[in-house]
Amino acid sequence: MASGVKPRVKVPKKAAAGDVITIKTLISHKMESGQRKDKDGKVIPRSIINRFVADFNDQNLIDVILEPAISTNPYFKFEAIVPESGEFKFTWYDDDGAVYEAAKKIKVS
Amino acid sequence: MTIKPILVFALVGLTGPAFAQDSSTLNIDGANMVTEIAAPSHMENVDTIYSGWRFRSTETQELELDDFDNPAFVFIDQGIDFWNKVEGSAGKACASCHTNVEDFAGLRATLPRVEGGKLVSMENLINDCRTERMGADAWKWSSSKMTAVTGLVGLQSRGMPMSVAIDGDAAPFWERGKELYYTRVGQLDMSCSNCHEDNYGVMIRADHLSQGQINGFPTYRLKNAKLNSIHARFKGCMKNIRAQPYKEGSAEFQALELYLASRAEGLSIETPSVRN
Numbered sequence: 001m002a003s004g005v006k007p008r009v010k011v012p013k014k015a016a017a018g019d020v021i022t023i024k025t026l027i028s029h030k031m032e033s034g035q036r037k038d039k040d041g042k043v044i045p046r047s048i049i050n051r052f053v054a055d056f057n058d059q060n061l062i063d064v065i066l067e068p069a070i071s072t073n074p075y076f077k078f079e080a081i082v083p084e085s086g087e088f089k090f091t092w093y094d095d096d097g098a099v100y101e102a103a104k105k106i107k108v109s
Numbered sequence: 110m111t112i113k114p115i116l117v118f119a120l121v122g123l124t125g126p127a128f129a130q131d132s133s134t135l136n137i138d139g140a141n142m143v144t145e146i147a148a149p150s151h152m153e154n155v156d157t158i159y160s161g162w163r164f165r166s167t168e169t170q171e172l173e174l175d176d177f178d179n180p181a182f183v184f185i186d187q188g189i190d191f192w193n194k195v196e197g198s199a200g201k202a203c204a205s206c207h208t209n210v211e212d213f214a215g216l217r218a219t220l221p222r223v224e225g226g227k228l229v230s231m232e233n234l235i236n237d238c239r240t241e242r243m244g245a246d247a248w249k250w251s252s253s254k255m256t257a258v259t260g261l262v263g264l265q266s267r268g269m270p271m272s273v274a275i276d277g278d279a280a281p282f283w284e285r286g287k288e289l290y291y292t293r294v295g296q297l298d299m300s301c302s303n304c305h306e307d308n309y310g311v312m313i314r315a316d317h318l319s320q321g322q323i324n325g326f327p328t329y330r331l332k333n334a335k336l337n338s339i340h341a342r343f344k345g346c347m348k349n350i351r352a353q354p355y356k357e358g359s360a361e362f363q364a365l366e367l368y369l370a371s372r373a374e375g376l377s378i379e380t381p382s383v384r385n
Binding site (some may be wrong): 004006008010024026028072073 | 183
């Protein structure tokens with residue numbers, strides 16, 4: 001597992017049914033591209049977050065493939081319509097096999 | 110016929126803000142920040158002081174409005190981890206003695222200050238704790254660990270007005286700092302004041318000169334994507350004028366830090382700010 005990885009998510013706590021809400025996510029990750037070399041001239045192996053998924057009540061919202069050109073600490077901001085109360089689930093997949101998760105509940109009135 | 114007036118308007122809009130600070134107001138998560146205030150009486154050549162935030166582009170300004178969008182908070186989170194991490198022979202962390210980092214509200218505003226005849230910055234206070242009370246290694250002045258913790262401690266004072274003591278014991282240090290501020294150095298033979306007092310609001314090639322205020326430090330800079338200490342910023346300025354920079358933590362930079370802090374009297378602390 002890469003060091004210093006921390007997912008964070010911002011979702012409103014409350015919304016009205018049918019509202020468009022803004023979701024922001026950021027994961028601290030060094031996103032080593034695999035193109036750089038160390039002091040001895042050896043290639044530093046690629047180590048990036050390669051996929052990001054957001055679900056709402058087990059329904060998929062967004063599924064993103066990330067490539068090595070994406071810079072450190074990838075940030076996503078997107079909008080979603082919430083029909084009912086429930087839970088957002090966010091998952092990040094690391095090259096080294098680690099999976100980072102975050103979840104946020106929202107109350108819809 | 111309708112195109113012409115629009116073009117003229119656009120040109121006016123483009124040239125206007127480039128030659129002065131803009132008029133935006135800074136509100137971070139519901140708290141209003143003072144980014145403009147009458148200059149303290151010891152400043153002879155400036156009437157109004159402005160936070161560096163006022164000189165940045167709209168996109169850069171927006172990053173500071175929300176703590177989630179502010180990239181510096183990645184490092185503040187790391188600072189919390191360092192704060193709680195036990196290190197050194199005494200088996201202590203910062204948090205062992207200072208249970209609430211919130212207790213440091215107001216500290217940033219009064220630093221640097223004189224203690225026992227010496228001028229101390231926040232970096233000195235942290236390293237004193239590390240070497241004397243924790244039995245741990247001192248951190249380098251601008252290391253990522255140091256700036257993360259100075260950022261975390263500084264954040265507790267966000268919104269409070271800058272207010273350093275410049276009389277009494279501090280007077281000789283302040284005089285030294287003022288002398289340095291107005292002394293021309295380097296191959297380009299420039300002083301701090303040439304840019305930040307005589308020409309703030311003007312473009313220096315692609316960069317918009319600010320007054321060089323230090324109320325937002327440590328500051329996240331887009332150019333290097335990390336937190337930058339005050340002294341590291343001084344070094345950057347000195348290299349730009351082709352001068353040999355003083356060392357971080359040197360008596361010269363500490364005196365300059367005190368003098369600059371006094372020039373920011375009354376501006377809100379924005380730690381951790383976002384700049385280009």
